[in-house]
Amino acid sequence: xxxxxxxxxxxxxxQVEEGTELAPKFDEHxxxxxxxxxxxxxxxxxxAYMNREAxxxxxxxxxxxxWSRSRKTLWHKGATSGLVQTIREMRIDDDQDCVWxxxxxxxxxxxxxxxxxxxxxxxxxxxxRGEKADLKFVESEKVFDPTEVYGDAPNPTQL
Amino acid sequence: xxxxxxxxxxxxxxQVEEGTELAPKFDEHxxxxxxxxxxxxxxxxxxAYMNREAxxxxxxxxxxxxWSRSRKTLWHKGATSGLVQTIREMRIDDDQDCVWxxxxxxxxxxxxxxxxxxxxxxxxxxxxRGEKADLKFVESEKVFDPTEVYGDAPNPTQL
Numbered sequence: 001x002x003x004x005x006x007x008x009x010x011x012x013x014x015q016v017e018e019g020t021e022l023a024p025k026f027d028e029h030x031x032x033x034x035x036x037x038x039x040x041x042x043x044x045x046x047x048a049y050m051n052r053e054a055x056x057x058x059x060x061x062x063x064x065x066x067w068s069r070s071r072k073t074l075w076h077k078g079a080t081s082g083l084v085q086t087i088r089e090m091r092i093d094d095d096q097d098c099v100w101x102x103x104x105x106x107x108x109x110x111x112x113x114x115x116x117x118x119x120x121x122x123x124x125x126x127x128x129r130g131e132k133a134d135l136k137f138v139e140s141e142k143v144f145d146p147t148e149v150y151g152d153a154p155n156p157t158q159l
Numbered sequence: 160x161x162x163x164x165x166x167x168x169x170x171x172x173x174q175v176e177e178g179t180e181l182a183p184k185f186d187e188h189x190x191x192x193x194x195x196x197x198x199x200x201x202x203x204x205x206x207a208y209m210n211r212e213a214x215x216x217x218x219x220x221x222x223x224x225x226w227s228r229s230r231k232t233l234w235h236k237g238a239t240s241g242l243v244q245t246i247r248e249m250r251i252d253d254d255q256d257c258v259w260x261x262x263x264x265x266x267x268x269x270x271x272x273x274x275x276x277x278x279x280x281x282x283x284x285x286x287x288r289g290e291k292a293d294l295k296f297v298e299s300e301k302v303f304d305p306t307e308v309y310g311d312a313p314n315p316t317q318l
Contacts, residue, residue, distance in 0.1 A: 005289045010318045017272050017316055022282055022292035025317075035194045035203055042201020044194055044250075047257040059292060062285040091203075091278040092294065094270055095316035098206040100278045111253055113176050119250040119259045123181055126221040130164045133181035133218060135251065157176055157254035158184075159169045 003052045006059070010096070017094050024055065025097040031067060034099040036110070038117075039088040045110035046118045048075075050099060062087050064101055070156040081149045083107045107144070112156060114142030114149075162211045165218070169255075176253050183214060184256040190226060193258040195269070197276075198247040204269035205277045207234075209258060221246050223260055229315040240308045242266045266303070271315060273301030273308075 008021035016023055026032050031049040038045055048066040050058065054074055057065040061076075064085035068075040078084030085103040092099055111118040120139040127133065167180035175182055185191050190208040197204055207225040209217065213233055216224040220235075223244035227234040237243030244262040251258055270277040279298040286292065 006292050008291070013314055013316050013318070016318065020280075020294040020296075022294055033192055033206060035206060037196075037201065037203060042196065044196060044203075044259045047192060047194060047252060047259075059282065059284055059286060087284050090282040090284050091297070092280055092282055093206060093277040094272045094274075094279070098277075099282075100203045100206075113253045115253075118252040118257075120253070121179075121251055123218065123249040123251055123258075125218055125246050125249050127218060132167070133165050135179040135181055137179075138250070155172055157172050159172070159175065 003056055006056060007052070016096050022092065023096055024092065024099075025095065026052065027097075031069075032097060032099055034064075034066065034101060036064060036085065036101045036103055039102045039104055043117050044119055045085075045103070045105065045116070055099065058087065058101070059090070064103060068156070070154075070158060077110075078106060080153070081107070081109075081112075081144075083109055085110070109143035112146060112150065114144050114146045115139045116143050162215055165215060166211070175255050181251065182255055183251065183258075184254065185211065186256075190228075191256060191258055193223075193225065193260060195223060195244065195260045195262055198261045198263055202276050203278050204244075204262070204264065204275070214258065217246065217249070217260070223262060227315070229313075229317060236269075237265060239312070240266070240268075240271075240303075242268055244269070268302035271305060271309065273303050273305045274298045275302050 008023040010023045030051050036045045051067040054065045054067045064077045066075045084106045089102040121135040122138050167182040169182045189210050195204045210226040213224045213226045223236045225234045243265045248261040280294040
């Protein structure tokens with residue numbers, strides 16, 4: 001089924017910013033970024049991308065479906081790990097080029113490295129220009145062992 | 160001053176995922192996405208981009224500095240509107256290709272349309288495939304009048 005049945009055409013700034021039609025903007029790769037937060041704590045769990053089909057499926061299923069840029073495939077989060085993300089609320093931003101998902105996570109973890117959030121390290125701010133920036137771990141323990149969950153599947157991190 | 164004094168080179172997956180060096184990945188446009196949330200409420204305020212200089216300046220100043228893709232210039236948030244974002248915490252994700260800022264916002268608003276958050280509309284989830292998706296306003300009132308604050312500056316939203 002064509003997604004034009006669900007998404008509206010972007011026709012004016014007023015429609016996009018102040019209207020009630022979903023008229024998402026996909027970038028030159030056909031993707032829209034998505035911020036996913038924990039519904040209860042507000043913690044940012046991950047930042048990923050959706051293509052049209054992933055956004056359609058997320059709306060239809062009520063579960064997070066992304067586009068994996070490393071694997072170049074639709075990515076129903078939790079299909080491998082069991083860590084399904086149930087969408088409690090989906091939001092879209094002013095110019096409709098970013099999605100925000102507020103989710104409940106089965107198993108309490110979202111990060112392929114094993115942490116609860118992908119953002120498990122902080123950067124020291126207010127340092128003197130020219131000093132090497134240091135990271136601090138804000139999560140001290142992994143929620144799961146990635147080698148047990150993902151086996152020898154290729155690591156999605158790219159250098 | 161060269162940013163190589165602050166950022167580390169990306170050399171291995173272990174270093175990037177499990178290390179304490181800041182080794183950010185900028186995309187083919189030299190940008191890294193940034194999610195900005197309200198420190199107190201956890202609400203996602205905006206999603207923007209930084210180039211190397213914006214990330215350096217944010218770390219140095221402790222205030223959010225982005226790269227404006229529409230204006231093609233460094234964008235010290237609040238320089239025009241007064242709605243400066245003070246960084247309470249900066250985080251980086253597992254593969255270091257996304258920044259999360261937790262901020263206090265002077266004036267309580269972050270969106271150029273006048274709302275507190277850029278994500279002032281929700282998308283109905285769980286609808287039947289093929290139905291037109293509807294947006295609902297989750298913020299009912301603007302915090303400020305954008306024409307008063309920005310005057311006749313061009314609207315950054317692009318169709």
